[in-house]
Amino acid sequence: MHPNPAFRQTETARNLAFARERMFGTLSMNGPDGPLLAHVPFLLAEDGETADLHLVRSNPIARTGAARAVITVLGPDGYVSPDWYGVEDQVPTWNYVAVHLRGQLKPLPHTVMRDMLDRQSAAFEARLTPKPPWMPAKMTDEVLTRMMRQILPFRLHIEAVDGTWKLSQNKSTAARRDVGDAIEGGFGSELATLSRLMRDVAES
Numbered sequence: 286m287h288p289n290p291a292f293r294q295t296e297t298a299r300n301l302a303f304a305r306e307r308m309f310g311t312l313s314m315n316g317p318d319g320p321l322l323a324h325v326p327f328l329l330a331e332d333g334e335t336a337d338l339h340l341v342r343s344n345p346i347a348r349t350g351a352a353r354a355v356i357t358v359l360g361p362d363g364y365v366s367p368d369w370y371g372v373e374d375q376v377p378t379w380n381y382v383a384v385h386l387r388g389q390l391k392p393l394p395h396t397v398m399r400d401m402l403d404r405q406s407a408a409f410e411a412r413l414t415p416k417p418p419w420m421p422a423k424m425t426d427e428v429l430t431r432m433m434r435q436i437l438p439f440r441l442h443i444e445a446v447d448g449t450w451k452l453s454q455n456k457s458t459a460a461r462r463d464v465g466d467a468i469e470g471g472f473g474s475e476l477a478t479l480s481r482l483m484r485d486v487a488e489s
Contacts, residue, residue, distance in 0.1 A: 286383075291454045293449055300384045300447070303360065304329055307358050308327060309324070310327060310386070311324055311325075311357045312324075314352050321345050321349070323340060325339075325356070328404055328405050329386075337439070338438075338440075339398065339402070340437055340439060341437075346390075347437050351392065353387075354388070354441060355386065357383060357384075357385055360475070361478040361479035363381075363473030363476050364379055364471055364472055365377065365379060365471075366467070369464045369467040380452055380453060380479060381451050382448075382449070384448045386443050387444060387445040387446075388442045388443040399433065402421050402433070403420070406420060407420070452479075452482055453465075454486055464483060465480050465486075466480070
């Protein structure tokens with residue numbers, strides 16, 4: 286997380302809502318030979334206290350058992366040119382949104398794997414309305430059983446939620462508005478969303 290408190294004042298509820306909307310992040314923990322990472326879809330509980338996910342059996346994280354872990358959820362990001370501020374003596378930087386879900390990752394009994402798969406696919410498919418939802422039941426039992434043997438269910442028990450919303454809050458209102466206007470034509474990811482968030486900050 287960025288150390289500047291100006292970028293870390295977002296309420297926990299908004300950080301959780303952001304993570305719930307994205308439903309995808311990077312799971313990381315310390316391993317015996319260095320950091321271990323996996324890119325995972327997850328299902329965040331309504332109370333924000335747990336996140337359910339599954340890992341392929343061959344993933345090194347799946348073999349660690351219970352351990353401290355964090356899921357990093359990234360949002361829009363973009364390069365900021367000093368020229369866009371309209372004031373002298375500025376430096377290049379990067380604006381972005383990121384949320385960390387930190388806690389204890391624990392393996393679950395494999396008997397819950399089907400339920401988790403049903404819940405995850407239902408949540409993801411709901412975002413594709415009006416497309417008729419895909420469901421695991423559409424697969425043959427033999428193929429589904431074979432595929433489920435290859436994955437393991439886990440639950441992250443969330444103990445801390447941290448968010449960085451770096452949107453030029455440390456600059457003047459005019460500078461934030463100017464950067465918000467210019468950044469949409471720059472480079473990064475989801476620049477239109479980033480620009481909108483910056484404009485919201487400038488107008489608040």
